[in-house]
Amino acid sequence: MDVKSNLKTAYSQQEGNSTHLASFQTENWKTFSGMGIPALKHEEWKYIPVKNIFKDEMNIAIESSNLEDTIIKKSILPGTEEANTIVFFNGRFQADHSIIHEKDALVVKSLETAAGDEDALFVEEHLGHSQAYHPDGVNALNGAFASGGAFIKLKKGKSLLQPLIIYHFSDSSNGFRFSQPRILASIEANAQITIVETYINIGGGESFTNEVIEICTGRDSITRYIKLQNEGKHSNHTGTTHVRQLERSNTHAVTITLDGAIVRNNLNMVMEDEHAESHMYGLYLLNGNTIADNHTIVDNRMPHCESNELYKGIMDDQSTGVFNGKIFVRKDSQKTNAYQSNKNILIGDQASANTKPQLEIFADDVKCSHGCTIGKLDEDALFYLRARGISEKNAKALLLQAFASDILGQIEHEAIKNYIEQLISERLSFQA
Amino acid sequence: MLKIENLQARIEEKEILRGINLDIKPGEVHAIMGPNGSGKSTLASVLAGREDYEVTGGSVDFLGKDLLELSPEDRAKEGLFLAFQYPVEIPGVSTTNFMKTALNEKRKYHGLDPLDAAQFLKLMKEKMKLVQIDQALLSRSLNEGFSGGEKKRNEIFQMAMLEPKLAILDETDSGLDIDALRIVANGVNQLRSKDNSFLVVTHYQRLLEYIVPDYVHVLYKGRIVKSGTKDLALELEERGYDFIKEEVDQAIA
Ligand SMILES: Nc1ncnc2c1ncn2[C@@H]1O[C@H](COP(=O)(O)OP(=O)(O)OP(=O)(O)O)[C@@H](O)[C@H]1O
Ligand SMILES: [Mg+2]
Numbered sequence: 001m002d003v004k005s006n007l008k009t010a011y012s013q014q015e016g017n018s019t020h021l022a023s024f025q026t027e028n029w030k031t032f033s034g035m036g037i038p039a040l041k042h043e044e045w046k047y048i049p050v051k052n053i054f055k056d057e058m059n060i061a062i063e064s065s066n067l068e069d070t071i072i073k074k075s076i077l078p079g080t081e082e083a084n085t086i087v088f089f090n091g092r093f094q095a096d097h098s099i100i101h102e103k104d105a106l107v108v109k110s111l112e113t114a115a116g117d118e119d120a121l122f123v124e125e126h127l128g129h130s131q132a133y134h135p136d137g138v139n140a141l142n143g144a145f146a147s148g149g150a151f152i153k154l155k156k157g158k159s160l161l162q163p164l165i166i167y168h169f170s171d172s173s174n175g176f177r178f179s180q181p182r183i184l185a186s187i188e189a190n191a192q193i194t195i196v197e198t199y200i201n202i203g204g205g206e207s208f209t210n211e212v213i214e215i216c217t218g219r220d221s222i223t224r225y226i227k228l229q230n231e232g233k234h235s236n237h238t239g240t241t242h243v244r245q246l247e248r249s250n251t252h253a254v255t256i257t258l259d260g261a262i263v264r265n266n267l268n269m270v271m272e273d274e275h276a277e278s279h280m281y282g283l284y285l286l287n288g289n290t291i292a293d294n295h296t297i298v299d300n301r302m303p304h305c306e307s308n309e310l311y312k313g314i315m316d317d318q319s320t321g322v323f324n325g326k327i328f329v330r331k332d333s334q335k336t337n338a339y340q341s342n343k344n345i346l347i348g349d350q351a352s353a354n355t356k357p358q359l360e361i362f363a364d365d366v367k368c369s370h371g372c373t374i375g376k377l378d379e380d381a382l383f384y385l386r387a388r389g390i391s392e393k394n395a396k397a398l399l400l401q402a403f404a405s406d407i408l409g410q411i412e413h414e415a416i417k418n419y420i421e422q423l424i425s426e427r428l429s430f431q432a
Numbered sequence: 433m434l435k436i437e438n439l440q441a442r443i444e445e446k447e448i449l450r451g452i453n454l455d456i457k458p459g460e461v462h463a464i465m466g467p468n469g470s471g472k473s474t475l476a477s478v479l480a481g482r483e484d485y486e487v488t489g490g491s492v493d494f495l496g497k498d499l500l501e502l503s504p505e506d507r508a509k510e511g512l513f514l515a516f517q518y519p520v521e522i523p524g525v526s527t528t529n530f531m532k533t534a535l536n537e538k539r540k541y542h543g544l545d546p547l548d549a550a551q552f553l554k555l556m557k558e559k560m561k562l563v564q565i566d567q568a569l570l571s572r573s574l575n576e577g578f579s580g581g582e583k584k585r586n587e588i589f590q591m592a593m594l595e596p597k598l599a600i601l602d603e604t605d606s607g608l609d610i611d612a613l614r615i616v617a618n619g620v621n622q623l624r625s626k627d628n629s630f631l632v633v634t635h636y637q638r639l640l641e642y643i644v645p646d647y648v649h650v651l652y653k654g655r656i657v658k659s660g661t662k663d664l665a666l667e668l669e670e671r672g673y674d675f676i677k678e679e680v681d682q683a684i685a
């Protein structure tokens with residue numbers, strides 16, 4: 001069977017329901033059927049051969065989970081044993097495996113449930129909001145499978161003591177696994193949360209995760225978001241993190257990409273009210289044939305909003321790093337402050353970096369700046385370290401760690417920061 | 433300790449060192465003076481192993497080893513130290529972290545166990561006192577935003593930590609105020625012993641009042657054109673380089 005019929009079979013396998021979710025899925029399936037998968041000539045996908053990921057043998061069948069607790073335990077990020085956790089398996093939310101400690105503040109349920117209870121209105125208003133920013137078959141295909149999604153609500157005025165960590169497991173032991181997690185989150189007014197997403201390919205085969213997470217951050221809320229990608233060379237990823245920011249809300253996102261086959265991250269900050277603030281940081285440390293593409297959008301729709309963005313890339317071997325940063329400042333968005341910077345270091349002779357700032361400014365009283373660099377390791381610094389007796393390998397590792405340090409410094413959670421630092425140190429094979 | 437014979441080096445087709453001969457014995461302090469652009473820093477860089485320079489002739493023996501065959505890091509591990517004329521700023525790397533790595537790599541090379549955190553801290557405290565450098569400075573990014581004098585003091589601190597057999601100081605005195613100069617000189621003198629040698633590049637006789645050299649050499653157009661005792665430095669201070677330049681240029685012509 002070819003990939004199209006496989007997708008169709010899986011699509012119709014989903015159990016119908018009578019909520020908004022059902023019509024949402026139908027709409028998305030139609031959109032997907034009409035548009036298909038974007039080709040390289042699609043301007044937004046020109047570095048990502050996403051069509052190549054879709055293979056006939058791709059397994060998308062919706063199966064019940066056989067996930068074992070021992071596997072989950074093994075994957076828990078060190079130092080986060082007390083955290084609230086959500087588990088997805090092959091793209092479907094697993095209520096049984098998810099553990100919420102702070103139940104008075106945090107509600108986690110299936111998207112299907114939310115679409116039929118007191119949160120139905122929220123679902124109707126917010127689900128699929130990212131589509132306007134990504135009108136393509138990839139986003140629509142995820143929407144068509146939204147029945148397996150999860151709904152998250154952090155109640156008004158509540159601050160989570162522990163982060164909420166979302167583990168996405170893909171089981172590739174029976175062949176190429178295709179997973180499509182969908183998440184909708186409501187961070188209500190004055191609430192504070194740290195959300196972490198991480199991805200685990202179990203089974204050692206090929207995998208492809210196509211994710212959409214949409215978050216609405218309420219008035220005066222603070223949202224910290226960390227996306228950690230270290231899945232391995234057989235794992236593909238296309239993901240959209242879409243944030244609608246209400247008045248004076250503050251969002252702080254850190255995206256760390258350490259491994260993968262083809263990786264595409266969309267991060268959107270939509271400033272829907274005044275005085276919203278977003279901080280976007282990214283680090284991609286790539287080797288082998290990995291292609292990682294970070295597309296970010298800051299859409300300033302109202303006055304007095306502020307955004308700050310710094311993405312850094314280190315490319316070894318034949319890897320490719322892509323950064324595209326769009327900043328829209330709409331006509332009425334006076335007094336917008338928007339800063340963007342992308343810095344790349346190429347280590348491998350065959351490595352490459354592509355960077356493209358895209359500023360579209362329709363208001364006159366704004367402060368916007370952007371800058372990008374693509375360079376090599378500083379030879380003078382390298383020699384200085386070696387002249388003190390530090391081996392070339394360690395000297396390079398020290399300099400690269402230093403380059404990465406201001407991004408890692410943005411991670412507030414100590415244990416998670418230390419863990420990622422250690423992963424990077426191992427990758428650079430620093431020997432103490 | 434260090435024996436340089438007919439050393440020649442160039443960069444991008446430009447000959448800079450045109451046959452240097454120098455013999456430094458254990459315990460000796462040699463000073464190198466000479467006009468701007470004569471090749472002093474080039475000599476220091478070539479000895480430290482900077483790969484931008486191409487050595488086109490001659491040999492350098494360091495403690496019985498062919499120095500030119502060693503990587504920069506192995507030269508350092510064998511006991512060579514260069515205090516840079518222009519120390520590099522390295523954002524994101526603290527002096528403390530970097531020194532710990534350097535010291536423990538050196539120890540490993542010599543078959544010693546790495547220092548643990550407490551031992552390292554103790555050593556650091558001791559050496560910090562020696563060069564009167566502040567802990568706060570060492571926790572910051574290496575040389576980033578340091579004043580000229582602070583950078584130089586940091587070089588001497590690193591030297592004190594690594595306890596080299598041969599230290600090359602390239603204009604470590606430039607940009608130092610009187611007090612800092614005394615502190616730096618004091619740091620050097622504390623390390624002086626019958627086993628350690630120094631090669632001090634300077635423009636000023638002033639430093640040599642504190643670090644009294646056994647020999648003074650004048651480098652001009654890539655050659656050592658005059659050698660003498662500390663009195664030569666005094667003479668240069670009074671008369672400038674013109675009389676030497678004339679002698680040399682006449683001899684060439
Ligand atoms: N990377 C380089 N490329 C081209 N020329 C160079 C390079 N490095 C040094 N030189 C040249 O080599 C010559 C010697 O330079 P060097 O820095 O060794 O002089 P110096 O004696 O240390 O001078 P100063 O007293 O000013 O420090 C100079 O003419 C300099 O311009
Ligand atoms: Mg010089």
